[in-house]
Amino acid sequence: MADLHKLTIAELSEKLAAGECTSVEVVNDVLASIDTTDGKVGAYLTIDRNSALEQAKAADGARTAGKELPLLGIPVAIKDLLNVKGQPCTCSSKILEGYTAPYDATVIAKLREAGAVLLGRVNMDEFAMGSSTENAALGKTSNPWNSDHVPGGSSGGSAACVAADEAIAALGSDTGGSIRQPAAFCGCVGVKPTYGRVSRYGLTAFASSLDQIGPLAKTVKDSAILLEVLCGHDKMDSSSIDMEVPAFGRNLSDDTSLAGMKLGLPKEYFVEGMDPEVEKAVRDAVGHCKSLGAEIVDVSLPHSKYAIAVYYIIATAEASANLARFDGIRYGLRIDGKNPLELYGKTRAAGFGAEVKRRVILGTYVLSSGYYDAYYKRAQKVRTLIRNDFTEAFKQCDAILAPVTPTPAYKLGEKTDDPLKMYLDDILTTPVNLAGNCALSLPCGFSSTGLPIGLQIIGDSFAEETILKVGHAYEQTTEWHKQKPGL
Amino acid sequence: MKYEATIGLETHIMQKTASKMFCACKYEYGAAPNTHVCPVCLGYPGALPVMNEKAIELCCKAGLLLGCEINPCSKWDRKNYFYPDMAKNYQITQADEPLCLGGELEVDVDGEMKTFTLERIHQEENAAKNTHVAGASLVDYNRAGTALMEIVSNPCMHSSADALAYLVALKQIMEYGGISDCNPEKGQIRSDVNVSVRPVGQEELGSKVEIKNMNSFAFIQQAIEYEIDRQTDLLEAGGAVVQETRGFDSDRGETFSQRTKENAHDYRYFPEPDLMPVKISAEQVEQWRSELPELPAQRRERYVKELSLPEYDAGVLTADKIISDYFDEIIMKADHPKLVSNLVMGKGMSWMNEIGQAEYLSIMTPAVTGEVVGLVAKKVISNNAMNELVDILVERKGGDPKAIVEEKGMAQVSNDSALEGWADEAIAANPKPVEEYKAGNTASINFLMGQVMKASRGKANPGAVMQVLKQKLDG
Amino acid sequence: MSEAKEGMDVGYVAHLARIDLTEEETALFQGQLDQVLHYVEQLDELDVGDVEPTAHAIPVYNVLRKDEVGQSLDHADVIANAPAATDGEVRVPKIIDQ
């Protein structure tokens, strides 16, 4: 093994361009890495070996022919809720058994256009409902840093495979923290773009007004390169924003000064019960940013504490409708009945796991006759207050620094019996989804037990460049991201 | 006690668009099952809807034709219910902010002008088509997701005649407006009918019964009549009407309860997160208004005022947009509106009944019909010969009118020595009418005229004959 | 949400959602979801009387497409995905009006 799998997109692109290695070599190295470590990590649901090698060969051919593309020959793993033409798309659910996607998600088409090699599909919480990848019907994923711990979720497979050098980068999706939280747990970088930046077409919907696809990568720079490829207006998604996409990757400056930049620190984000090691790591990171020239200002996001309540009403309501299509009629699992009513009840009972059932039932309830105003409408109004908090805060600062999670990765099975406890852990990530703005998560330390800790950099809507700049400056002047799990 | 019925209609009309409401699949009736489907209209994972601009325009134009106000900002909602013809198990529709608000329709009900008011028109998507076979049902999703608008009337009608007149007028306007072909057999116009009965003088409406998804106007009429009788009987017997959904059994002409223990629907409406609101500016509304086509009432007025047609003719010709468009095209070529009207309403309609409208129109094209009318106008053939000529053209499925006139010797004789000869013969052979005419009984000339026509075997030009006879008698 | 406080009947709502639950599941979810509903009651503290609800995080209007026919799916792929099909149609158990 030539250790190519350990490199970043930026590093590999240079080597590939210089002819120091080929994409086939890179892919072979990554496949070998998967072979040695995935037995322990369990990130992958399917590895498309032959197809990946063929794509790599094609990429090498294109390069020889003089083609230059941002991800040419770079192997990327895909969260298994994105439709890839001709392949299953399981969403880690039994209910999609037998379904073959007849089309490419827009982001998949964009990856192909950018020359990326699709490696295979990785594990997640069923329909992205969860924070630990334990709600997965088709496989178990462990944290690469300690296999007794969860990788986070719902994009647990994406974060784990990147952290374990089983992919150079991966796609995930973030509805309430599902990119940032596993990135923090696994010690990699994840970006939740502004709502509307990345097309959702082909992303199996969990909560349509919150879902965004984003990158998980080894560095901020790599995240920026991948993000640049993913963003852009798409006529197939009405919520996609028609505006110029900055060249996130190409424009990212190596200047590490944060002089002239105001960074906000929200007191509400250092919540009760937060692990002191997490708090310390984040406060140290804040100090570090100050040393890079940033001005630190106190800001307030007073409605943050309501975010979990609002999130679990809105997300489950939308999910109850979005998941109604999984009914055993047109595709996927069918358990027959003597009439459609019976078929639906049996199919959905057998096809959905417990967490999905719980959330669909909760979402159905909050929309049902007589309760809509009390739950859904009220939640939408509080959502407005949460958005306004951010609008106010960004009048005082350019970006906000915060923890991603109250604790480092917990143990497998530790919270599965208590859904509410698990939900409460999303307190620091859900406000951003509700407000629609962007945020990234990057490593800022380790617990005494050797588990990664994440720093969250929150930006205003469409301020991805700002958070990437802060993250990149922090990363270049620290060493956290260079540490590797001892697999 | 006397009772009165109150009726409201929710009429679903499939709009004339090329593609579906939220995806680019073709809208085509009668295509092989499941050939016009895509991830969006099949509700596949990850698919998203995008609004069809034309459907929005057609819905708003329908609204303008019906005097609605166009909502400056309307939005979309999901209506949740599980059914095999609903690919996503929710329908995208508009709950609280529809595209069109209010509106009204002035309708002639058996000679009396009545105004029926509308509550709203909203845009939504159609369901798939189910057919039932032994032990199973089959679903064809070609119709799933096609553009469908729902015109909701107020409960303002009181009889089956009201409802029928409303529907006929509505259908006519939608056809004229180019909004829909409104073909009931193709399911392009379907109505849910709400009927309630209350004692005369009672303010609040009685319990309402909904009869769902009927396309035949005749069945709608029967169902309403049956329901009014059933509910009135119930009330008269001291009973109460149960608010429910009922089906209509067309074989027995009766409605029947469809209630099951499945209880009332709980549609769990909420704003559709995948679609953005629609804002429509006043300028846009004015632009659309300026593009509205002539409606039947306006056309009737034009026929009477500008073409000097009798009211009766104008009414008959405008009842069907296809006929009226056809008529307009002929008079552009041939002028002579009354002659054209006579032909279309006479021979034309009788042949259409016999061989079908489409077949007749394909033979008697505006060009051919214009030529036939021209021959009459130029007095080349008589009115009788015109009818004969149309018969021949239809029987032969077409042909050159002039050639047939020649072949059959149908040209009328005028200004010809033959005319003089026939006139002389008639005067000589009928001294009595001649005498009477000369004594001042001018009507007697008609007898002589008949004799000349007979002798000419109908080919003589009646005007010319009259002239010659008068010359000779008055001489 | 005063009227909502009487709590949810998990069995009934599961039926609305068309998920057949076992008795054990019903009991388990009832307890867990009652807890969640109790938690979200904190939203009652807020006076949201004249706050506009947010349906879309980023407001955009009039996202329209031209009325043009595009590519549909291959019929064979559609049928291959269907758990049951007859004569090119998707077969389901007999629909009796519900």
Ligand SMILES: [Mg+2]
């Ligand atoms: Mg409707």
Ligand SMILES: [Zn+2]
């Ligand atoms: Zn379609």
